[in-house]
Amino acid sequence: MILGVLAILAVSATALAANSTYTNPILPGFHPDPSCIFVPSWNKTYFCASSSFNAFPGIPIHASRDLQNWKLIGNALSRPEMLPALATTNRSTSGIWAPTLRYREEKSKGRFWISTTLVFDDLPKDNVSRWDNFVISTDNPYDSTSWTDPVHFKFGGYDTSLFWEDNGQVYVVGSHEYEVWPGIQLATIDLQNGKTGPWSNPWNGTGALAPEGPHIYKKDGFYYLMLAEGGTGLGHMVTMARSRHGIQGPYEPAPQNPLLTNANTTAFFQTVGHADLFQDARGNWWAVALSTRSGPEFLNYPMGRETVLTPVTWNQGDWPIFTNVSGTENGWELPPQTLVPEGKGPYVDSPDHLTFPPGSPIPEHLVHWRLPTPDTYLVSPPGYYNSLVLRSSVLNLTGYDGYYTGGKGQTFIGRRQTDNLFTYILDVNASSLREEEDEVGVSVFLVQRYHFELGIVLLSSSSSSSYSDSSVSLKPHFRFRGISNTSVPDTVVPFPSFISLDTAITMEIKAFNWTHYFFSAGPRDQRHLMQTYGYARGEQISWGFTGTLVGPYATTNGRNGSANGAFSVSVGNWTYIPQGQVIN
Ligand SMILES: *[C@@H]1O[C@H](CO)[C@@H](O)[C@H](O)[C@H]1NC(C)=O
Ligand SMILES: *[C@@H]1O[C@H](CO)[C@@H](O)[C@H](O)[C@H]1NC(C)=O
Ligand SMILES: *[C@@H]1O[C@H](CO)[C@@H](O)[C@H](O)[C@H]1NC(C)=O
Ligand SMILES: *[C@@H]1O[C@H](CO)[C@@H](O)[C@H](O)[C@H]1NC(C)=O
Ligand SMILES: *[C@@H]1O[C@H](CO)[C@@H](O)[C@H](O)[C@H]1NC(C)=O
Numbered sequence: 168m169i170l171g172v173l174a175i176l177a178v179s180a181t182a183l184a185a186n187s188t189y190t191n192p193i194l195p196g197f198h199p200d201p202s203c204i205f206v207p208s209w210n211k212t213y214f215c216a217s218s219s220f221n222a223f224p225g226i227p228i229h230a231s232r233d234l235q236n237w238k239l240i241g242n243a244l245s246r247p248e249m250l251p252a253l254a255t256t257n258r259s260t261s262g263i264w265a266p267t268l269r270y271r272e273e274k275s276k277g278r279f280w281i282s283t284t285l286v287f288d289d290l291p292k293d294n295v296s297r298w299d300n301f302v303i304s305t306d307n308p309y310d311s312t313s314w315t316d317p318v319h320f321k322f323g324g325y326d327t328s329l330f331w332e333d334n335g336q337v338y339v340v341g342s343h344e345y346e347v348w349p350g351i352q353l354a355t356i357d358l359q360n361g362k363t364g365p366w367s368n369p370w371n372g373t374g375a376l377a378p379e380g381p382h383i384y385k386k387d388g389f390y391y392l393m394l395a396e397g398g399t400g401l402g403h404m405v406t407m408a409r410s411r412h413g414i415q416g417p418y419e420p421a422p423q424n425p426l427l428t429n430a431n432t433t434a435f436f437q438t439v440g441h442a443d444l445f446q447d448a449r450g451n452w453w454a455v456a457l458s459t460r461s462g463p464e465f466l467n468y469p470m471g472r473e474t475v476l477t478p479v480t481w482n483q484g485d486w487p488i489f490t491n492v493s494g495t496e497n498g499w500e501l502p503p504q505t506l507v508p509e510g511k512g513p514y515v516d517s518p519d520h521l522t523f524p525p526g527s528p529i530p531e532h533l534v535h536w537r538l539p540t541p542d543t544y545l546v547s548p549p550g551y552y553n554s555l556v557l558r559s560s561v562l563n564l565t566g567y568d569g570y571y572t573g574g575k576g577q578t579f580i581g582r583r584q585t586d587n588l589f590t591y592i593l594d595v596n597a598s599s600l601r602e603e604e605d606e607v608g609v610s611v612f613l614v615q616r617y618h619f620e621l622g623i624v625l626l627s628s629s630s631s632s633s634y635s636d637s638s639v640s641l642k643p644h645f646r647f648r649g650i651s652n653t654s655v656p657d658t659v660v661p662f663p664s665f666i667s668l669d670t671a672i673t674m675e676i677k678a679f680n681w682t683h684y685f686f687s688a689g690p691r692d693q694r695h696l697m698q699t700y701g702y703a704r705g706e707q708i709s710w711g712f713t714g715t716l717v718g719p720y721a722t723t724n725g726r727n728g729s730a731n732g733a734f735s736v737s738v739g740n741w742t743y744i745p746q747g748q749v750i751n
């Protein structure tokens with residue numbers, strides 16, 4: 168009897184252990200268009216790349232050994248010289264779109280490959296200069312600097328993806344909008360020089376908007392061509408076709424298309440699409456895709472398109488069956504929890520406690536909007552201790568007109584918002600502000616047209632009691648302002664009597680619930696005197712293709728005659744505290 172009970176317990180324990188429960192997103196925050204691979208020969212590690220648009224360093228690479236803990240191990244785009252044109256892109260939807268990450272072993276030597284596109288989204292779609300396609304590669308993704316310079320190739324489209332035939336022949340597949348260049352395009356490519364063979368047109372998708380994000384997989388003698396269709400909004404979906412007779416087709420669409428979507432549902436995770444497929448160490452299939460935690464209202468999603476994981480059942484000769492994406496999922500047994508010892512960046516869900524010790528590099532997960540101007544971000548230079556010194560830019564976060572900067576740069580450094588609820592705290596030394604409109608502050612920045620900030624700014628005072636030096640009637644103020652698609656009134660408040668520019672000031676941004684942020688400041692050494700100067704709604708910074716960043720900026724707000732570097736300010740004690748995810 169007793170043995171029998173034990174046997175039953177043992178059996179049910181195995182049955183339970185056979186599947187796991189985990190939560191989405193696996194890469195919260197601005198991590199769209201994921202592409203992931205499993206590399207057994209690299210300590211059974213999973214690697215993912217995601218789109219970075221105008222952010223630099225770009226193309227973040229995350230690694231995991233357990234599919235749950237994801238560490239930023241580098242940025243494939245880390246040297247400004249790799250893509251000088253990223254300094255001058257127009258429009259916030261320009262920049263790096265949809266890198267595809269692949270691994271290939273030849274003669275027992277492994278290389279990681281990325282194909283992607285630098286898009287100039289303001290140019291007409293039929294202008295081939297709009298699309299700068301290229302490949303880069305490395306034999307060590309744990310070292311950002313090891314990625315090669317780009318090998319450019321000609322293709323009037325985007326979302327390019329590499330595929331290796333069994334005989335070693337390499338193909339590239341990409342997409343272009345229907346009207347101009349029909350659907351999906353395929354060609355051979357020489358990875359050394361970017362030379363492509365003639366382009367063919369294997370499939371146009373099921374007829375929905377924007378067939379894109381193509382990936383090819385070979386399985387059981389079939390070539391499977393997986394697409395994103397419907398556009399990257401609420402109608403987004405995953406579709407597939409397959410060919411029995413070689414890579415060129417003909418391709419037959421899956422009768423049950425779309426194979427994955429949350430369109431026309433009330434799910435909290437919407438816009439599910441742009442998927443990639445891989446097998447884990449046990450041979451089970453998984454898909455990653457992008458999704459927005461917006462609900463079908465699709466109004467509040469400041470973190471933009473995030474990376475989700477979902478189990479897939481793919482039996483021999485059959486079409487893959489995807490599990491619908493949700494916040495809590497049950498699926499294949501996950502690998503045991505193991506951390507990744509290599510790589511310099513933090514885990515994606517880590518807090519920040521950054522002190523910028525002398526001689527340390529700028530942390531791997533901090534980014535700028537477009538290429539940084541030289542000597543603008545200095546870690547504890549002589550005379551400063553455990554500080555990040557920012558040299559001001561002429562342009563503020565809006566740039567010239569919310570659209571472009573003409574290569575002039577904007578002094579800003581931020582990290583991705585990765586949690587619905589968080590607190591960001593920064594100590595600011597504003598003692599060097601001198602002239603009217605000199606400003607330093609903290610921002611929730613989506614793109615140039617959508618951002619909110621609390622700044623310390625010198626403004627001429629209408630009141631007769633002028634700031635210490637009687638010849639200059641400039642006074643420090645807290646100014647809360649922002650720009651969105653609805654007008655946002657400025658809030659301008661003179662410094663309270665208990666602080667001056669010589670006071671160490673703490674600034675704080677807090678997302679205190681799913682829909683609202685507040686912005687506060689006060690004396691660092693008397694936190695109980697901190698005051699709140701403004702509120703922003705997540706809805707006001709939910710737009711486009713990217714997700715919010717939080718961090719400091721320094722600017723002269725276009726002041727006539729001012730130059731970049733007109734003043735320098737120091738910040739420190741950079742703190743980001745994750746305080747909650749909303750997943751349903
Ligand atoms: C595998 O992990 C071991 C121990 O962390 C490390 O020494 C080795 O370099 C790793 N190999 C690869 C290919 O990542
Ligand atoms: C970007 O836009 C500006 C202003 O419209 C224009 O002067 C400039 O030529 C554009 N740059 C590129 C690279 O298209
Ligand atoms: C494409 O755009 C580039 C860059 O703005 C421009 O120089 C070129 O004339 C355009 N070509 C066509 C065919 O419009
Ligand atoms: C894709 O669409 C174009 C334009 O309508 C058409 O010429 C082409 O035959 C289509 N390709 C396929 C594979 O259906
Ligand atoms: C997945 O979602 C679709 C709607 O997009 C629905 O038709 C289908 O029943 C769902 N599947 C499961 C297993 O819940």
Ligand SMILES: *[C@@H]1O[C@H](CO)[C@@H](O)[C@H](O)[C@H]1NC(C)=O
Nearest residue numbers: 397402403404425428430431
């Ligand atoms: C969602 O509904 C719209 C309107 O009925 C329809 O056009 C679209 O095809 C549907 N999308 C999916 C993926 O079912």
Ligand SMILES: *[C@@H]1O[C@H](CO)[C@@H](O)[C@H](O)[C@H]1NC(C)=O
Nearest residue numbers: 186478479480490497498499
């Ligand atoms: C385990 O997960 C897979 C993939 O989602 C699913 O097909 C299978 O039914 C699950 N098994 C159990 C016992 O729940």
Ligand SMILES: *[C@@H]1O[C@H](CO)[C@@H](O)[C@H](O)[C@H]1NC(C)=O
Nearest residue numbers: 465466651652653706709710
């Ligand atoms: C602003 O954007 C939101 C979300 O896209 C939209 O609902 C609203 O109508 C827009 N408002 C204006 C004034 O354009």
Ligand SMILES: *[C@@H]1O[C@H](CO)[C@@H](O)[C@H](O)[C@H]1NC(C)=O
Nearest residue numbers: 596597598599669670671737
């Ligand atoms: C602010 O920085 C200046 C140097 O620019 C330094 O002299 C001053 O002591 C700092 N203030 C505080 C409160 O640390």
Ligand SMILES: *[C@@H]1O[C@H](CO)[C@@H](O)[C@H](O)[C@H]1NC(C)=O
Nearest residue numbers: 467679680681682683684702
């Ligand atoms: C968040 O707080 C604001 C201000 O108190 C409130 O108006 C809003 O309804 C709250 N949002 C949620 C989702 O509770």
Ligand SMILES: *[C@@H]1O[C@H](CO)[C@@H](O)[C@H](O)[C@H]1NC(C)=O
Nearest residue numbers: 563564565648649650724725
């Ligand atoms: C940004 O700077 C411009 C001047 O270059 C100024 O007109 C504008 O008000 C500023 N706005 C914001 C929101 O930063």
Ligand SMILES: *[C@@H]1O[C@H](CO)[C@@H](O)[C@H](O)[C@H]1NC(C)=O
Nearest residue numbers: 552553554594595738739740
């Ligand atoms: C960081 O905080 C500590 C404690 O308040 C303070 O002594 C130090 O000056 C701060 N560092 C910077 C750069 O503000």
